[in-house]
Amino acid sequence: MSTYETYSHDVLVIGSGGAGLRAAIEASAAGVSVGMVCRSLLGKAHTVMAEGGVAASLGNVDDRDNWKVHFADTMRGGQYLNNWRMVELFTKEAPDRVRELEAWGAVFDRTADGRILQRNFGGHKYPRLAHVGDRTGLEMIRTLQDHGIHQGIDIYQEYTIVSLLKDGDRIAGAIAYDREKGLFKIFHSKAVIIATGGMGKIYKISSNSWDCTGGGISIAYHAGAELIDMEFVQFHPTGMVWPPSVRGLLITEGVRGEGGVLRNSNGKRFMFDDIPENYKNQTSNNEEEGWRYTQGDKNAKRPPELLTRDHVARCIRREIKEGRGSPHGGVFLDIAWIKEKISNAPEHIKKKLPSMYHQFKELANVDITKESMEVGPTTHYIMGGIRVDADTQMTTVPGLFAAGECAAGLHGANRLGGNSLSDLLVFGKRAGESAAQYAKANQKGKLSEKQIEELSKEALDPFSREANADKENPFQIQSDLQEMMQDLVGIVRTEKELIEALNRLEELKRRAAKVACGGNRGYNPGWHTAIELKHMLTVAEAIAMSALERKESRGGHFRDDFPDKSEELGSVNLSISKGEKMKLQRIPKQKLRDDLQQIVEENK
Amino acid sequence: MKVTFQIWRSDSNGGQLKDYQTEITEGMVVLDAVHQIQAEHANDLAVRWNCKAGKCGSCSAEINGRPRLMCMTRMDQVPVDKPVTIHPMKAFPIIKDLVTDVSVNYRVKKRIKKFKPRKPDAADGTWRMAQSDIDRVQEFRKCIECFLCQDVCHVLREHDLHEKFAGPRHMVYTAALEMHPLDVEDRTEDLKKQEGIGFCNITKCCTTVCPEKITITDNAIIPLKERVADRFYDPLFRFFRLFTKKN
Numbered sequence: 144m145s146t147y148e149t150y151s152h153d154v155l156v157i158g159s160g161g162a163g164l165r166a167a168i169e170a171s172a173a174g175v176s177v178g179m180v181c182r183s184l185l186g187k188a189h190t191v192m193a194e195g196g197v198a199a200s201l202g203n204v205d206d207r208d209n210w211k212v213h214f215a216d217t218m219r220g221g222q223y224l225n226n227w228r229m230v231e232l233f234t235k236e237a238p239d240r241v242r243e244l245e246a247w248g249a250v251f252d253r254t255a256d257g258r259i260l261q262r263n264f265g266g267h268k269y270p271r272l273a274h275v276g277d278r279t280g281l282e283m284i285r286t287l288q289d290h291g292i293h294q295g296i297d298i299y300q301e302y303t304i305v306s307l308l309k310d311g312d313r314i315a316g317a318i319a320y321d322r323e324k325g326l327f328k329i330f331h332s333k334a335v336i337i338a339t340g341g342m343g344k345i346y347k348i349s350s351n352s353w354d355c356t357g358g359g360i361s362i363a364y365h366a367g368a369e370l371i372d373m374e375f376v377q378f379h380p381t382g383m384v385w386p387p388s389v390r391g392l393l394i395t396e397g398v399r400g401e402g403g404v405l406r407n408s409n410g411k412r413f414m415f416d417d418i419p420e421n422y423k424n425q426t427s428n429n430e431e432e433g434w435r436y437t438q439g440d441k442n443a444k445r446p447p448e449l450l451t452r453d454h455v456a457r458c459i460r461r462e463i464k465e466g467r468g469s470p471h472g473g474v475f476l477d478i479a480w481i482k483e484k485i486s487n488a489p490e491h492i493k494k495k496l497p498s499m500y501h502q503f504k505e506l507a508n509v510d511i512t513k514e515s516m517e518v519g520p521t522t523h524y525i526m527g528g529i530r531v532d533a534d535t536q537m538t539t540v541p542g543l544f545a546a547g548e549c550a551a552g553l554h555g556a557n558r559l560g561g562n563s564l565s566d567l568l569v570f571g572k573r574a575g576e577s578a579a580q581y582a583k584a585n586q587k588g589k590l591s592e593k594q595i596e597e598l599s600k601e602a603l604d605p606f607s608r609e610a611n612a613d614k615e616n617p618f619q620i621q622s623d624l625q626e627m628m629q630d631l632v633g634i635v636r637t638e639k640e641l642i643e644a645l646n647r648l649e650e651l652k653r654r655a656a657k658v659a660c661g662g663n664r665g666y667n668p669g670w671h672t673a674i675e676l677k678h679m680l681t682v683a684e685a686i687a688m689s690a691l692e693r694k695e696s697r698g699g700h701f702r703d704d705f706p707d708k709s710e711e712l713g714s715v716n717l718s719i720s721k722g723e724k725m726k727l728q729r730i731p732k733q734k735l736r737d738d739l740q741q742i743v744e745e746n747k
Numbered sequence: 748m749k750v751t752f753q754i755w756r757s758d759s760n761g762g763q764l765k766d767y768q769t770e771i772t773e774g775m776v777v778l779d780a781v782h783q784i785q786a787e788h789a790n791d792l793a794v795r796w797n798c799k800a801g802k803c804g805s806c807s808a809e810i811n812g813r814p815r816l817m818c819m820t821r822m823d824q825v826p827v828d829k830p831v832t833i834h835p836m837k838a839f840p841i842i843k844d845l846v847t848d849v850s851v852n853y854r855v856k857k858r859i860k861k862f863k864p865r866k867p868d869a870a871d872g873t874w875r876m877a878q879s880d881i882d883r884v885q886e887f888r889k890c891i892e893c894f895l896c897q898d899v900c901h902v903l904r905e906h907d908l909h910e911k912f913a914g915p916r917h918m919v920y921t922a923a924l925e926m927h928p929l930d931v932e933d934r935t936e937d938l939k940k941q942e943g944i945g946f947c948n949i950t951k952c953c954t955t956v957c958p959e960k961i962t963i964t965d966n967a968i969i970p971l972k973e974r975v976a977d978r979f980y981d982p983l984f985r986f987f988r989l990f991t992k993k994n
Contacts, residue, residue, distance in 0.1 A: 184795070185853065186892055187803040242873055248862035248927065250881050250888055257875030275885065281802065282888060292853075293861050300850075323842050352797040386774020392800050497889075502800065505819055506776070618786035662791030666843040669790030 147318075147327045147595070152178035152297065153582035154575075155317060155332035157304050157359060160188030161280075161567030162547025162574070163338035164287035169575025170336070171294045175582045178297045178330060180319060182339075182354045185300055186288045189340050189352040190567065193280025194395035194498065196262055196272025197568070198561030199237035203254055204261045205441060208269040210234040214739065215746030217562060219421060220266040220451050221526070221555020222698045222708075224372065224716060227735050228533035229553045233562075233569050240568035241273050249286040251275055263400040263437060266451045266559040268425065268746075270439070277395045277498045283564060302328065304358070305674060306598045307335065307366040307543070310588030314366070314542035318598050322671070325664025327599050331590055333582035334542045336574050337363055337529065341548040342682045346522035347622075347629035350382055350393035356675050357682030359549040363529045364681060368538040370719040371730070372527030372551045373682075374689035375699040377558055378634045380455035382521025384473035389506050391521040394476065394499060396560045398516075399448040401495050402437040403478035404430075405459070406515070407467035413474075414447035417458055422450055424747070434484065453557045453699045456520040460634055463519065473519035479512055488512065520634055524563065526554040526699060527689070530718065536574035539720075542581055542588070546574035556698025605660045605673040614659035617672040624651055624679060632687050637703045641691040648684050655680060685719045688727055692717055750822070751830040752780060754792065757843045764832060771822050778806050778817035781833065781845070793844035801958060804893030808845050809834040814895040814956045836898040838907075849894050851909045855917050858941065862924055863932040880928045887923035887967060889959040892916065896953035896963055902946045913942035915953035915963045922967035925974070935978045938971055947972070 153175035156167045159182075167179040181188070200213040213234040218225055245251065245259065251273050252260040261270040275282040292298070301322040308316045308329075316331040339359025343351025364370055381394040399405075407413045418426045426447050427433045433446025448455065459474050469475055478496070482488035489512035493500050496511070503509040503516060528551035529538050536544045547567045554562065608614050631644035655676045660669035695709035696702050715729040735743070750771045753764040767784045778799060785792045797803040799818045806817040810825065811832055825831055839847035868874045896915035902908050913921075921938060924930050938944045951964045961967070978984060 183797050183803075183805065184849070187797045187805050189798070191803045191891070192798050192800060245874065246864055246867075246872075248864075248924070248930075250876075250884050250927065252885075253876055253878040253881065257877055258873065260878075275888070278802070278889065281891065285888065289856075289861065292857050300853075352803065353799075354797065387772065388775045388779045389800075498802070505801070506821070507774070616786070616790065618790065622786070660790055666793035666846055667791045668785060668793060672790075 147329050149329040149331055150178055152176045152330065152332045154334045154336065154578045155330045156336045156338060157317065158338035158340060159185055160190040160338065160340055160547065161283055161287060161564065162571040164291050165568050165571025166336045166338055166546055166575035167296045168291050168294050169572045170579040171296050173576060173579035175579045178299060180299045180302045180304060182303055183301060185298055186284055188284060189355050190280045190284040192352060192393065193564055194277040194393065195264060195397040196274030196279045196561050197241055197283065197564035198267060198271045198559065199241040199273060199565050200234065200271060201238050201241065201259060201261060201273065203258045205269040208271060211742045212268050212746055213271065215743050216267055217559060218743055220557055220559040222557060223555065225555030226533050226552030227739055231739060232533060233553055233566065236569045237565040240565060240572065244283065244286050247286050247290040249282055262397060263449060264560045265396055265449045267561065272561040277397050277496050279564065303671060304362060305602050307362050308590055308594060309366055312541060313588050314540055315588030315590055318595055322666050325667060329590065329595065331587060333585050333587050334544065334578040336544040336546060336578050337549055338547045338571065339549050341525050343522045345624060345628050345679045345683050347625040348382065348391040349522040350379055350391055356679050358675060358678040360528050361678035361681040363538060363543065363545060364721055366540055366543065367721060368540045368543060369530040370528060370685055371530045371716045373685040373719055374693045374717060375526035375556050376522060376686060377452055377524035377526060377699045378456045378520040379523035380452055380459050380520055381476055381518040383507065384517050384519040385471040385507060393521065394516060394518055398476060398478050398496060398499060400437065401478065402434060402481045403476055404480065405448050406475045406477060407462045408469060409467060413462050414458055418447050419454060426450065451557055452560065456634060457701060459520055469517040471517050473517040475515040476518045477515040479514060524548060524558055526556065526558050527551045535577035536570055537577060542585065544574045544578045546570040556700065602674055605658050605670060608657060608659035609661045611659060613657055615654050615657045617658045617660060617669055617676060620651060620654055620658060620676055621672055624683060628683055632690060635701050635703050636690050638691065641687055644687045648680060648687065652680055684725055688725060689717045689719060692727055750827045752784065753830045753832045755834045755844060757841060766830065775822045776818055777810055777820045777822065777825065780822065781817060793846045795846045802891060804891030807836055807893045807895050807898065809836060814898045816893060816958050819958055838898040838904040852894055852897060852916060855913050856920060859917060859921055860932050860934050860937065862927065862930055864929040865931045874929055876928045883966065884923050884926050886961055887919045889961060890916065890919055891959060893958060895956045895958065899952045899956045901950065908946060911943045912946035917942060918944065918971060919961060919963055919967045922971055925971065935974050939975045939979060944972055944975055
């Protein structure tokens with residue numbers, strides 16, 4: 144056995160946000176021993192920042208809603224690149240997963256008859272998002288946390304996974320270090336679930352927490368797992384733009400769901416100017432009808448502010464670029480105007496959007512019940528990630544599973560708001576179940592002493608470079624990477640810039656090889672960042688490479704040099720895997736099952 | 748504008764405040780300044796943070812002696828004519844620099860009896876609750892577990908009674924469970940014995956520092972104290988208990 148302290152579990156869950164917690168709870172319920180590694184403290188994962196709600200066709204507010212409508216909405220939103228089997232499972236199971244949270248203590252906002260209230264959101268035909276004001280993510284993670292701590296799960300807080308460990312083709316565990324002391328620890332397990340979330344922090348302007356560095360996606364890739372759809376990054380249309388230090392901070396789509404409107408510097412509601420063909424049937428072309436929709440009029444069509452995020456983000460960018468932006472380079476999002484419509488508007492806004500009120504008041508000195516907010520696009524989510532089997536969530540590496548944002552397939556080319564929170568629940572549960580089954584059917588793999596020694600040595604290298612004259616500062620490289628991705632692989636892309644990005648990534652990799660850190664190993668952010676750079680660079684490269692290959696515009700991926708959809712590319716997903724160099728392949732899309740095709744047609 | 752900060756740095760002798768200077772620009776919060784210092788002068792400066800949006804409750808510290816979230820404290824609210832001091836939370840052991848060991852909070856929470864719902868109200872396994880019946884519980888559930896209330900509570904801070912008194916955070920947690928319309932568990936005896944609710948003498952410091960503006964003392968602790976008093980000190984109840992098995 145290794146010289147490092149070794150923990151043994153049937154199932155190891157990496158990540159403790161919504162997906163990780165839900166997976167750990169399920170695996171533990173199946174009767175296997177479960178360890179869960181949290182990169183931060185328990186309950187602090189990026190899930191806490193989710194605001195608007197969790198999408199599930201409960202039909203509490205509009206009984207015309209059901210899984211089929213949710214299915215059609217999700218496929219349309221994803222521009223039909225979604226893994227349809229995942230969408231089917233997801234839309235069928237989401238309502239049960241939400242109701243289950245209530246049984247575990249979650250306290251969602253209520254309808255007049257005492258059931259779970261649901262709100263409107265972009266791309267969802269009916270009010271579908273169960274919510275708690277604008278802090279739904281906090282409610283969800285706290286519910287899972289407070290339930291999870293009583294389920295016999297071993298929880299390792301503030302541990303960072305350095306790499307997965309393999310025995311031949313299959314997974315054998317992981318090597319980590321604990322932040323407090325900086326000591327290496329070995330996890331020996333039969334199955335591993337990756338639930339590490341997204342990668343927003345490889346961009347300069349992002350709504351994500353610091354630990355959204357794509358680490359889980361990268362360790363899976365380096366362990367041989369395939370990635371797909373990496374070109375599809377979601378830029379949320381409404382991030383804060385002022386003051387600079389909070390640039391990118393999220394403003395929930397719930398603001399628009401509650402009647403908030405987007406205006407340019409001429410005071411015009413510019414979203415009416417460009418309504419995509421496939422949403423024309425469902426979108427209102429007058430302001431009055433749009434308002435009635437947000438207030439629950441079942442016969443009204445949705446206002447164009449509630450079109451999908453990819454589209455709204457691009458319209459905002461167009462306004463800014465063509466000189467109709469706000470003073471600090473955004474556009475105006477106005478919820479205060481509803482005082483023309485309802486008498487107690489300020490109280491209503493504070494009740495429905497308490498965090499938004501608080502956030503603007505504290506950080507920008509703006510009272511959103513009186514003034515407009517300035518907003519602009521911010522990196523929010525990655526639709527792509529680790530390729531998984533729809534039913535079991537197993538990756539292409541035996542024994543390795545993935546769930547949540549780091550896994551891919553459900554959202555296709557663009558995710559609908561609210562679908563991520565139910566994604567965590569549905570596929571977190573499925574991953575936990577499957578991993579437990581796998582653990583019951585298989586023995587532990589062997590750990591390789593040599594592999595562990597190499598990995599730990601590599602992780603410690605930055606300390607040995609501290610005295611080098613050409614040493615690099617990890618924070619500087621990280622910031623250069625963020626700047627580069629923002630400029631060259633952002634919301635609008637071109638071939639020239641993507642090639643430039645790939646060249647710059649090579650340069651950054653060369654610099655990262657010289658990264659150094661001082662001090663000792665205990666709680667050392669410099670060292671942590673130095674190790675993390677490899678993951679950030681890997682994920683950045685996968686995004687840039689896939690974006691270059693997809694010579695069309697679809698969902699979250701927009702190419703200025705190929706502004707239209709291509710039928711050929713619309714029939715494939717792009718996959719990334721590790722070879723000598725990073726390898727890219729086209730995978731033909733599976734034909735949609737006939738009954739599901741019919742659902743899509745019926746809901747057009 | 749250059750501003751001087753005095754930040755607690757751990758060393759082999761325990762630690763001391765160390766001076767750093769950094770450039771402050773419009774709209775910056777204290778956490779931005781700490782990050783800038785970390786990137787420019789002290790790569791190994793330990794600070795805990797996640798969201799930088801006041802939602803995760805990780806970056807609690809004492810800024811010029813006041814318990815605050817560093818990410819929600821704007822530099823233009825802090826006097827900068829003299830050095831700005833940043834000290835880790837004093838009620839918890841220091842791990843390194845601004846990072847403290849808050850694990851006691853996780854242990855305390857785990858021993859509080861978990862949510863136990865009544866039987867579902869409807870045949871489909873769901874419940875009915877009126878919004879007016881959950882408003883108070885939702886106030887408590889806004890808690891982001893920053894532990895600033897624990898930090899400022901003199902029972903924990905001055906007297907270090909973490910094992911005897913659960914502290915304001917866990918009173919709020921218990922109140923959220925006890926006042927949950929579906930919950931049927933009884934935690935009153937635990938509140939008295941295990942959680943030591945009697946230690947709280949209602950100085951309301953916790954309410955003052957709560958970044959979520961939860962009315963901790965008035966809405967959570969006092970009603971729980973009343974429940975304990977009703978159960979254990981009400982003469983009628985005591986008489987009644989003579990004839991029941993419970994307690």
